[in-house]
Amino acid sequence: MAHVAFIGLGVMGGPMAGHLVRAGHEVTVFNRTTEKADAWVAEFGHRRELTPAAASESADLVMMCVGNDNDVREVALGPEGVLSTMKDGAVLVDHTTASASVARELSDAATAASIGFVDAPVSGGQAGAEAGILTVMCGADDRSSFEAARPIIASYARECRLLGPSGAGQTTKMVNQICIAGLLQGLSEGIAFAQRAGLDVDEVVAVIGKGAAASWQMENRAATMAAREFDFGFAVEWMRKDLAICLTEADRLGARLPVTALVNQFYQDVLGAGGKRWDTSSLITRLDDR
Amino acid sequence: MAHVAFIGLGVMGGPMAGHLVRAGHEVTVFNRTTEKADAWVAEFGHRRELTPAAASESADLVMMCVGNDNDVREVALGPEGVLSTMKDGAVLVDHTTASASVARELSDAATAASIGFVDAPVSGGQAGAEAGILTVMCGADDRSSFEAARPIIASYARECRLLGPSGAGQTTKMVNQICIAGLLQGLSEGIAFAQRAGLDVDEVVAVIGKGAAASWQMENRAATMAAREFDFGFAVEWMRKDLAICLTEADRLGARLPVTALVNQFYQDVLGAGGKRWDTSSLITRLDDR
Amino acid sequence: MAHVAFIGLGVMGGPMAGHLVRAGHEVTVFNRTTEKADAWVAEFGHRRELTPAAASESADLVMMCVGNDNDVREVALGPEGVLSTMKDGAVLVDHTTASASVARELSDAATAASIGFVDAPVSGGQAGAEAGILTVMCGADDRSSFEAARPIIASYARECRLLGPSGAGQTTKMVNQICIAGLLQGLSEGIAFAQRAGLDVDEVVAVIGKGAAASWQMENRAATMAAREFDFGFAVEWMRKDLAICLTEADRLGARLPVTALVNQFYQDVLGAGGKRWDTSSLITRLDDR
Amino acid sequence: MAHVAFIGLGVMGGPMAGHLVRAGHEVTVFNRTTEKADAWVAEFGHRRELTPAAASESADLVMMCVGNDNDVREVALGPEGVLSTMKDGAVLVDHTTASASVARELSDAATAASIGFVDAPVSGGQAGAEAGILTVMCGADDRSSFEAARPIIASYARECRLLGPSGAGQTTKMVNQICIAGLLQGLSEGIAFAQRAGLDVDEVVAVIGKGAAASWQMENRAATMAAREFDFGFAVEWMRKDLAICLTEADRLGARLPVTALVNQFYQDVLGAGGKRWDTSSLITRLDDR
């Protein structure tokens, strides 16, 4: 069993850290808002510390799942950050959805301190975190860091794969979000059109839902989209953060994302209608009459 | 066993009519280009006639699968069209992907002649037609026409469903094409981005291909898209015809199809690069450097 | 002085025909709704007839300004259409904004009847028609027809130019509308952004309105756009008709109109908000929060 | 006469500083690449210093015209930055096209040091800088700083206006760029369409160039666009920098820029075709067949 630190007990991190306990690891946690850490300890036992640095001191592995690039820099590189105390040969795993640049930056800083680094954003959402069946997309500059992290990550993942050097986990997650953006807009246009045409969306999906138009989103979201229900799922504000990361990386790579860029603007319409916390499938609302 | 006429022995209609024979029906065919009708008769036996009218004379059911609205009007309503000879109580089934307006126009004309009408566009492509596992989306103003056609259609369909009054089959097919347009553009952007980021597309699909970004297109087309292979599948020129139908119907319905309209223009880029016969997934080519 | 027939006394045609009278021509008019023809005769004198054919019988020139392609076909080619009575060597001028195809169709029909044809859509709006300062974009298969029409057109035009064979007037008008679509969307985004940024739009226009962002629309519409006033100008429903013509012609030509196609969909949002009769600059309304 | 420092003698800054000399001011310059500073002194006389700090020491006004946000921070706030030496009551004017955030950041830093600040991006391009007829869009938290800067700016500006608090100059410049993006795409689509339709672009512009489609870009760029000449003007890479600033600010403001975002992606196509230094009107090239 390993000694693992977990930094960031939010919607995703909290249950992930819980699965580490269930798998028998020794877990030390940190959360900025102390109450969350206390609640976690009340549920799962083990220990919490008051800084990322303190939580990571004797850890073999440190997992982080915070908000964005700046948060990652703060908890990793800041004066009380995990790299200030992690021991030689330990491995830092970042589950935050962040930029590929910050992944490379952290990998370099970690390497300089003889620490391994894996960027490891996840998909599967809150339900996947709670059920311990996340998909984890990894990048690492040396395979041994990935191999060290993999059995620990297995506590909460159904699928965990190394896709390339550091940053590759993040760029893979970006591919995921890019595919979703166009797909959801197409699905929104299809469903809104169907409704104006007087069709029953359930019937339509029953007939087209196995063929060339089929998608996870159609299978899992068409009914709620047709009912304009969005009080669940992956929030528009998270999607916006992720798409901003995609668009910046695309600029760096010379990639074109015309529809992703457009859908990102369409999400601003959703925000303007109060949809910050709505599921990403709420794109369909902008196709309704005012 | 029924007496069935089949009008239009193209890529789709030819094998569909063949399945009617296999199912034991008495089949009379018509094809504008006589050679194709002769070849079909050489393979499947039965009879061909020289006009749609002659082929339909004593048929219980007449199936058509021609090109576009004008073709449909010609073979159904023209001087030698099927409606000029079809008997009372027979049913006309149109498998062409056409407009909802032409479906309603035909339904009215058929009804006035005491003939049933079902608009019944299909999906599943050439492979689906050959294997007899098409999906058939039906609209009909009276359910009895649909019920009469259903067992015959079963000869070449895996799924056949009535979705509403006449035109509803066509609008359902439109929903299918609309969903595909946005989805394929998102997938194209995702794959082209992945390649610029130095990722292995097979690996990426292996890891994201079951989650929220998953789609039939990702499962079946990502590898060929990554290899820029398009010499198969559903041709861009057919897709353009279908999207034009969708956009016209959307205008009528007051539906908005911003990304569908944009992707329709992007397909013009593909045409300009010589892609008339390429599979619809060739959208990705426009994201490459010139 | 010439004998001129004018078919279609709408918002544009009425004042245009009036200018023909002022210029001293002998004018016979036809309008489908007889009351409008009576009102016109009450104001300008001269004669009205009850069919296009009757109005055109002895005319040297016949001008038409009706609604769309179908209307053009009806008044020109229908059983009571102008071509049924026009005399040899007379010239038919179509001021309707219509397709290039209908222009070529009419030119062929006219030529077969030894009649000249000029497609001659206009810009300048109601104000331009009333002031007699329209811009007229002409296409003609023979220059002599244009030369015959030019001095008559001069009665209500500031600018009248032959741009190519028949259809060229219409395609030039399309270029005009295409340019406007992208321009107005850019201007809308700019002004809505300025307002959210707390800027005074008048001041912004005062400073940027002479440089690289300058346009007729900025000069003439920025203030009303900032005030969300649209009760004047060129109506959204006309613009939609024109853009549909542009998009169809682009398909024929292999031209790409990505932003034009997108803006056309955005206008559907405006229609959905009740903007059928609003000025085209009402595109800005869709950038507001709901 | 004032003592003025000028930081950044690039394409824009060099001629601007020259006009200060012509207007009789005492000018001290700094340029990172010393050769450019030497060449400037050889042409205009006066003095150069080796750091921004040294150049600004006794200046009444300090003008900067560097590249982007980071450059602005470096020359203003860095250890050798101008704020480290500027005297009480002096005014700092930033002519760089940068973000509104950096303007507010600088304004706060300057105010804390009892120095005035004006963000003052320009338009008019290299030609405008050389002729001394730029348009200058200003933001300032106190009007007196603007009033102090205005007569000096007059040396190279035709128009100089205060548009609001600090950042307002930058947001006004953003409005300018946003308007241009949509406008140029519309113009590109119009011209490319015209050419495919066989029209003569000069003739088309002659007839539509005064009406509702008219723009500075049409008047000044249509001919070169038609000829696909782009070896002059405002470079695509600058436009991309500016649009990135606009898109970030729009996110902050909740503004939607759908077409601006799309055109920004289209410029990536132009970059991929080698167009980094081409004039922004090169958007039209992506509408050609490959």
Ligand SMILES: NC(=O)C1=CN([C@@H]2O[C@H](COP(=O)(O)OP(=O)(O)OC[C@H]3O[C@@H](n4cnc5c(N)ncnc54)[C@H](OP(=O)(O)O)[C@@H]3O)[C@@H](O)[C@H]2O)C=CC1
């Ligand atoms: N929610 C989802 O469905 C999915 C989320 N993700 C990604 O996972 C990450 C976490 O998401 P989620 O758990 O939903 O977010 P939450 O907002 O629920 O949790 C964020 C966590 O990060 C901590 N944190 C944020 N900033 C800092 C900081 N500067 N210093 C210290 N701690 C900080 C928060 O602490 P505090 O409690 O003090 O605020 C909290 O513990 C994000 O990158 C998100 O994009 C990925 C897939 C799905």
Ligand SMILES: NC(=O)C1=CN([C@@H]2O[C@H](COP(=O)(O)OP(=O)(O)OC[C@H]3O[C@@H](n4cnc5c(N)ncnc54)[C@H](OP(=O)(O)O)[C@@H]3O)[C@@H](O)[C@H]2O)C=CC1
């Ligand atoms: N191919 C595909 O993957 C799919 C196609 N479809 C739809 O099915 C329909 C048929 O497609 P497909 O079979 O591929 O097309 P083909 O071009 O292979 O066949 C078209 C058939 O229609 C006939 N036809 C066309 N116009 C006329 C006319 N005016 N009068 C008489 N006969 C006419 C043709 O006759 P002739 O032999 O003389 O040319 C031919 O038999 C289309 O609407 C298409 O959109 C739907 C799903 C998938």
Ligand SMILES: NC(=O)C1=CN([C@@H]2O[C@H](COP(=O)(O)OP(=O)(O)OC[C@H]3O[C@@H](n4cnc5c(N)ncnc54)[C@H](OP(=O)(O)O)[C@@H]3O)[C@@H](O)[C@H]2O)C=CC1
């Ligand atoms: N060019 C144009 O048509 C227009 C440009 N602008 C804007 O004006 C600004 C300047 O443009 P332009 O003059 O064309 O650009 P140039 O590249 O010609 O000049 C940039 C200047 O900034 C200096 N510089 C850049 N970064 C730094 C740094 N970190 N430290 C010190 N000096 C630095 C450069 O020094 P060095 O010589 O050492 O590289 C050079 O003097 C930009 O913000 C641009 O967007 C606005 C309107 C029109």
